[in-house]
Structures are given as structure tokens and as C-alpha cells.
Amino acid sequence: MRREHWSGKLAFILAASGSAIGLGNLWKFPYITYDNGGGLFILVYLTCIVLIGFPMMISEIGLGKLSERNPVGAFAKFAGAHSSYRYVGALGVISAFLILSYYSVVAGWSLEYCLKALVGEFRAIPYEVKKELLEREATQVQLRKQALKEFLGRQLTDEERQRLMLDARLISEGSYPAQEIANLFQRLNKEQLISHLEKNKRALYWENYFFAKMKEQKDYLSWENKLLLPLYSTQLFENFLGNKIRVIFWHLVFMALTFLIIIRGIKGGIERSVRVFMPLLFLLVLILMVNSLMLDKEQEAVRFMLSGEPKKLKPNSILEALGHAFFTLSLGMGAMMTYGSYMSKSSDVIRDAIWVVVMDTLIALMACLMIFPIIFVYGMSPSQGIGILFTTLPLELQKFPLGGFLTLLFYLLVFIAALTSSISLMEVPVSYLVDEWKYSRAKATSLVFFSAFLLGIPSALSVDQFLTWADRIASNLFLPLGGFFITLFIGYRVQPELLKAEFTAFHYPLWLFYFYKFSMRYLTPFLMLLVAGHLVYALFY
Ligand code: PHE
Numbered sequence: 267m268r269r270e271h272w273s274g275k276l277a278f279i280l281a282a283s284g285s286a287i288g289l290g291n292l293w294k295f296p297y298i299t300y301d302n303g304g305g306l307f308i309l310v311y312l313t314c315i316v317l318i319g320f321p322m323m324i325s326e327i328g329l330g331k332l333s334e335r336n337p338v339g340a341f342a343k344f345a346g347a348h349s350s351y352r353y354v355g356a357l358g359v360i361s362a363f364l365i366l367s368y369y370s371v372v373a374g375w376s377l378e379y380c381l382k383a384l385v386g387e388f389r390a391i392p393y394e395v396k397k398e399l400l401e402r403e404a405t406q407v408q409l410r411k412q413a414l415k416e417f418l419g420r421q422l423t424d425e426e427r428q429r430l431m432l433d434a435r436l437i438s439e440g441s442y443p444a445q446e447i448a449n450l451f452q453r454l455n456k457e458q459l460i461s462h463l464e465k466n467k468r469a470l471y472w473e474n475y476f477f478a479k480m481k482e483q484k485d486y487l488s489w490e491n492k493l494l495l496p497l498y499s500t501q502l503f504e505n506f507l508g509n510k511i512r513v514i515f516w517h518l519v520f521m522a523l524t525f526l527i528i529i530r531g532i533k534g535g536i537e538r539s540v541r542v543f544m545p546l547l548f549l550l551v552l553i554l555m556v557n558s559l560m561l562d563k564e565q566e567a568v569r570f571m572l573s574g575e576p577k578k579l580k581p582n583s584i585l586e587a588l589g590h591a592f593f594t595l596s597l598g599m600g601a602m603m604t605y606g607s608y609m610s611k612s613s614d615v616i617r618d619a620i621w622v623v624v625m626d627t628l629i630a631l632m633a634c635l636m637i638f639p640i641i642f643v644y645g646m647s648p649s650q651g652i653g654i655l656f657t658t659l660p661l662e663l664q665k666f667p668l669g670g671f672l673t674l675l676f677y678l679l680v681f682i683a684a685l686t687s688s689i690s691l692m693e694v695p696v697s698y699l700v701d702e703w704k705y706s707r708a709k710a711t712s713l714v715f716f717s718a719f720l721l722g723i724p725s726a727l728s729v730d731q732f733l734t735w736a737d738r739i740a741s742n743l744f745l746p747l748g749g750f751f752i753t754l755f756i757g758y759r760v761q762p763e764l765l766k767a768e769f770t771a772f773h774y775p776l777w778l779f780y781f782y783k784f785s786m787r788y789l790t791p792f793l794m795l796l797v798a799g800h801l802v803y804a805l806f807y
Pocket residue numbers: 285286287288289290291365593594595596597599601687688690691
């Protein structure tokens with residue numbers, strides 16, 4: 267059968283950007299950027315994208331275009347049917363399959379949350395839940411501690427101040443003029459005062475004291491609500507994850523949607539869906555970003571991204587940036603190769619690679635501008651793993667005018683970004699089965715659908731264990747290892763000259779080709795080995 271082709275250059279760019287732009291951009295990038303102090307880290311990341319990501323993108327798309335095969339077939343075509351390089355292709359197919367299995371689970375959560383937003387579940391805490399939350403010891407402890415912390419900043423009587431400082435052993439017994447106490451108190455750091463109280467075992471007394479006072483305040487109920495809401499949304503998320511049937515159900519729905527697109531083939535399935543979804547995705551990111559930036563009166567997010575806290579940048583951060591550049595561009599596992607294999611002979615690989623890399627980077631930066639203001643203004647910590655998208659964010663979005671609607675848009679965005687990535691993941695094993703095993707598209711797609719669904723079930727049942735590990739193995743080990751072998755293949759086996767015509771045919775300057783060659787031969791293999799080695803090291807030490 268003749269191989270299907272994209273109908274034009276836009277189709278390929280949309281599909282490949284759709285693959286690249288995914289959960290990695292919306293969640294992982296803002297999260298690691300924050301963790302690594304912004305500013306300088308972004309610079310390191312951009313450098314990785316230019317030096318490693320862009321050349322790798324050219325390689326993968328190019329290998330696909332020239333071979334018109336799935337990853338296994340592509341290596342076999344250039345290296346011979348019995349070359350061990352076929353296993354590199356096989357590793358890619360396995361990685362795609364593994365990532366698909368758990369990616370669909372997380373994407374399924376976004377569907378549940380679209381529904382939750384639609385019925386307005388985040389708006390207020392139901393009475394029953396509130397009662398139950400208040401009965402918990404942990405909640406009470408938190409309320410008391412918070413009361414102490416906040417009350418120290420409110421109006422206190424002179425006598426209270428003196429007793430507090432006595433209990434913290436910051437002054438000794440005796441009489442002090444009120445003014446002196448007030449001055450001393452002013453200069454005190456609240457955190458220190460609390461830790462002194464704790465050391466002298468007087469914290470609990472004051473917690474109870476201020477909590478009782480807090481209860482007499484007019485704004486007590488809204489104060490309590492503010493503290494209970496995060497507990498409530500965490501509980502919502504945990505309850506949902508605990509409801510295994512529901513999690514598996516959404517995983518099935520999402521996988522089925524992916525299946526329905528892939529079974530229709532390149533033009534009728536992938537292309538048709540990305541033509542609708544990608545413009546929508548850009549629009550959603552734009553709306554949510556503008557909304558967040560309007561909240562950020564001090565422009566803290568922008569400042570953080572331009573300067574940030576360079577001290578937080580550790581040597582490991584560089585490897586993290588490198589690993590993420592790979593994951594976010596869907597490199598190292600043959601997705602770009604597979605999409606490239608449906609390109610027409612006259613397409614411009616270099617230009618398309620630039621487009622995909624630029625689009626992906628743009629969305630990653632926009633995602634930061636969308637999420638950081640929320641983090642800064644409400645003072646939450648984003649270092650909570652993937653859960654942050656599902657616990658803190660919906661609450662914060664809720665506070666905006668039209669909050670419920672924004673929340674819905676947000677989960678719609680997560681869903682679309684995940685869908686256009688997961689179709690590229692499913693296409694890899696499907697094209698492998700069609701090319702190499704001569705399966706019909708329908709049979710291949712059904713087989714991948716069922717088996718990836720089954721493999722996803724352990725991830726659905728155990729997020730902390732299985733899903734986290736599957737992600738770590740795939741994105742920190744398989745992808746860089748795949749990338750390492752792909753560069754060895756290009757750099758030393760077939761030689762970068764294989765792709766030279768892609769540069770010359772469209773009159774790109776020669777130095778660009780030499781830069782590409784240098785990256786493939788020296789830079790990328792070395793760095794990819796470091797990334798993979800780092801995970802192995804982290805596993806054992
Ligand atoms: N690039 C996607 C993201 O950023 C993930 C992905 C990896 C998709 C590998 C396909 C292949 O979320």
C-alpha cells in the first residue's frame with residue numbers, strides 16, 4: 267500500500283508541534299523552572315534547546331523523511347536488515363508505548379476535572395465535608411498554628427506582648443515600660459518568636475489562646491474557609507485517585523479517543539484533529555496567560571523569569587534542563603521520525619524543525635507566565651509534583667471573576683495538549699506494526715489500544731509508585747539513551763552527510779550544517795550519556 271502523506275507543510279508543523287506541546291510544557295517546565303530559580307535556568311534550557319534539541323529534531327525528522335519508515339524500519343533501511351541499530355528503533359517503539367500507557371492516565375484526570383469544573387465542584391466546600399475536615403486532629407493543629415502566626419501580626423495588648431516575650435524567654439521577669447516592650451516587639455521576627463516559644467514548650471498555650479480569640483472575630487468563617495479550601499481540594503484529588511474504577515474509566519475514555527483518531531490514519535485522523543485542536547490550544551494558552559498577567563500587578567512572574575534566584579541553580583539543573591529539552595520536544599523515541607516519515611519528498615526539514623522547536627519553546631514560556639503569577643500572588647509552592655495542576659490551581663483560578671469558566675478552560679487546555687501528544691505516541695507502535703508486521707491499520711491500532719490500556723492500569727492504581735517510576739525510567743533513561751544511539755548512528759555510522767542535501771537543497775548556510783555535524787558527533791552523544799548515566803547513578807546512590 268502506498269504510504270500516506272501530510273497534505274501540506276502546515277499539517278506536518280501542526281502535528282509535530284502538537285506532539286511536542288504537552289503535559290511537559292504545561293506542568294513540568296514551570297515546575298522545574300521554579301525549582302531551579304528561574305532566570306539563569308531558562309537561559310540554560312534555551313541553550314540546550316539550541317545546541318541539542320534543534321539538531322536532534324533535524325536528525326529525527328530527516329531520518330523519517332528519507333526512510334519513509336517507522337523507527338525500526340528506518341534504521342534497518344540505512345544500516346542493513348541485520349544491524350543491531352534496529353534495536354535502537356525497537357527501544358523507541360517500546361518507549362513510546364510505555365509513555366503512552368501512563369500519559370493517558372494523567373490525561374484522563376483532566377477529563378474528570380473538566381467535569382468537576384463544569385458542575386462547579388471547586389466553588390465551595392459542602393457542609394458534610396467541612397464538618398468531617400474540622401473533626402480531624404490534623405486540621406485543628408493547622409488552624410491553631412495558623413491562628414498564632416497570623417495573630418502575632420494583629421493588634422495585641424501591651425500585657426499580651428510582655429507575656430509572649432516572657433514565655434519565649436526573650437526578656438526576664440520584671441517590669442518594663444510599655445513603650446520599651448512595644449519597641450522590642452516591633453523589631454522581632456515572628457518566625458523566631460514562634461520557634462522560641464516552641465523551644466520553651468509554650469507554643470501550644472499561645473496557639474490555643476489565639477485560636478480562641480480568632481473565633482471571636484467577625485471574619486472567622488472566611489478565615490477558616492481559606493485554610494480549609496486547600497485541604498478540600500487535596501481531598502477531592504485524593505478521593506478521585508482513590509476511586510480506582512473512575513480513574514481507569516477516564517484512562518479508557520482518553521485512550522479510546524486517541525484510538526479513534528489514529529485508526530482514521532494520517533490525513534483523516536491526525537491531520538484533521540490537529541487542524542482544530544492546535545489553534546484552540548494557542549487561544550486557550552493566550553487567554554489564560556493574559557488573565558494571569560493582569561493579576562500580577564508587580565510583574566513578579568516576568569521578573570522571576572528574567573533574573574530569579576541564580577543561587578538555586580545546581581550542576582544537576584543542567585542535566586535536568588537537558589533531559590527536559592528532550593522530553594518536551596518528543597525526541598529520542600521515534601515520534602518525530604514517524605511523523606517525518608509521512609512527509610513529502612519536497613518538504614523542508616530544517617524550516618519545519620525550526621517551527622516545531624520555536625512553537626514548543628514559546629508555549630513553555632507562556633505556560634510559566636500563566637502559572638507563576640498565580641503561585642506568587644497566592645504564595646503557594648509549586649513543588650508538589652503533578653498534583654499541583656489538580657489541587658492548588660483549580661482553587662486559585664476559582665478566585666478570578668468567571669473563575670469556574672476559567673477552570674474549565676484550563677482543563678480543556680490540559681486535555682487538548684495531552685491528546686495531540688498521545689496521538690503521536692500511539693502512531694509510533696502502530697506504524698511499526700503496519701510497516702514491519704504488515705498488519706492492517708485497524709488491527710494494529712486496536713492491538714496497541716488494548717495493550718497500552720492494560721499497561722496503564724498499574725499506573726492508574728499506583729500513582730506514587732508505578733506512574734512515577736514509569737515516567738522516570740522512560741524520560742530520564744530510555745529517551746536519553748535512545749537519543750545517544752541516534753546521534754551515534756548519524757554521527758558515525760551513516761555520517762551527518764546523509765542529511766546534507768536537506769541543508770543545501772534549500773540554500774541554508776553551510777555553517778549551519780557544520781554546526782549540526784558538530785552537535786551530532788561530539789556534543790549530543792556526550793551529553794545524552796551524562797543524562798542517562800545520571801539517572802542510573804541516582805537509582806543506586
Ligand atoms: N513532548 C510531550 C510533552 O511535552 C511528551 C512526549 C514525549 C510526547 C515523547 C511524545 C513523545 O508533554
